[in-house]
Amino acid sequence: QKEVEQNSGPLSVPEGAIASLNCTYSDRGSQSFFWYRQYSGKSPELIMFIYSNGDKEDGRFTAQLNKASQYVSLLIRDSQPSDSATYLCAVQMRFGAGTRLTVKP
Amino acid sequence: KAGVTQTPRYLIKTRGQQVTLSCSPISGHRSVSWYQQTPGQGLQFLFEYFSETQRNKGNFPGRFSGRQFSNSRSEMNVSTLELGDSALYLCASSGGRGMGLSGANVLTFGAGSRLTVL
Numbered sequence: 001q002k003e004v005e006q007n008s009g010p011l012s013v014p015e016g017a018i019a020s021l022n023c024t025y026s027d028r029g030s031q032s033f034f035w036y037r038q039y040s041g042k043s044p045e046l047i048m049f050i051y052s053n054g055d056k057e058d059g060r061f062t063a064q065l066n067k068a069s070q071y072v073s074l075l076i077r078d079s080q081p082s083d084s085a086t087y088l089c090a091v092q093m094r095f096g097a098g099t100r101l102t103v104k105p
Numbered sequence: 106k107a108g109v110t111q112t113p114r115y116l117i118k119t120r121g122q123q124v125t126l127s128c129s130p131i132s133g134h135r136s137v138s139w140y141q142q143t144p145g146q147g148l149q150f151l152f153e154y155f156s157e158t159q160r161n162k163g164n165f166p167g168r169f170s171g172r173q174f175s176n177s178r179s180e181m182n183v184s185t186l187e188l189g190d191s192a193l194y195l196c197a198s199s200g201g202r203g204m205g206l207s208g209a210n211v212l213t214f215g216a217g218s219r220l221t222v223l
Contacts, residue, residue: 032210043195043214044148088148091211093138093161097147 003027005095006089014104019076019100023089026070033065034090035074038098044088047074079103107132109198109215117221122183126218128134130177136160137179138212142193154179155200186222193217212219 006023021035030050036044050056050063050072062075072091076083076086079101086098110129117123130137138153138161149165154173171181177198183190197212 034211036212043216044216046211049211066219090212093150093153093212095148095150097138 001009002096003094004089004091004096006087006099008097008099010100010102012104013079015079015081017079017103019079019083019101019103021074021076021087021089022102023072023091023096024026024070025072025075025089025091025094026065028070028072030067030091032092033063033072035061035063035072036088036090036095038086038088040085047087076101081105109191109196109213111194111196111215111218113218114216115152115219117222117223118186119223120186120188122186123182124220125180126197126220127196128179128181128198128215130179130196131213134198134200135177136196136197136198136200137177139179139181140195140197142195142217143154143191151181151194159213166219167183183220188222191220191222193219214215 004025030039034049035047037047038044048058048063050065060077064073081103084102086100088098089096112127136155139151141149152171153161156211161164168184195214195217197214199212
């Protein structure tokens with residue numbers, strides 16, 4: 001079992017829709033959770049981090065954490081073509097394989 | 106504020122050779138971590154150094170090693186290169202002041218060193 005698992009996708013949504021990205025992890029003692037975005041040919045960059053159960057919002061992005069279910073998600077509201085990228089879930093310092101998101105105009 | 110600097114950006118080696126990659130973290134960052142990224146395996150954790158000590162290690166063979174210097178700069182070395190070592194090697198630094206417990210673990214990545222093994 002991989003430490004951090006994500007649906008590899010690809011995920012395609014129309015412009016203006018909500019994109020939902022999911023991640024599960026195996027280490028129940030994990031304390032810090034991150035979402036990174038990686039554009040093709042570029043390095044990953046942080047979107048947001050979360051460490052408490054519940055929701056955390058930052059602009060169009062909302063991260064959700066459920067430690068009991070060992071589940072982290074990222075919602076992108078009003079998706080834009082510029083959001084098209086691979087989204088990486090990280091738990092502590094371990095990364096999932098990433099979900100490729102395409103937002104169609 | 107300078108970002109994370111990795112050198113060289115591109116290199117080509119042949120099987121059996123060894124390679125050393127360098128990473129200069131953001132000023133003030135004390136943690137440097139290394140990752141291997143391939144299309145098939147995604148971003149895989151190699152190791153993390155903090156204050157010149159290896160603090161975490163991934164599941165890579167002993168051919169992969171690293172070190173960190175007193176100025177926080179880090180190097181990683183791969184010996185006896187194999188074709189499967191061809192990848193993008195990313196370095197990330199973290200541990201800036203004033204970011205709080207979780208924020209301190211936020212990784213800032215360099216542009217990477219792309220290694221091709223022939």
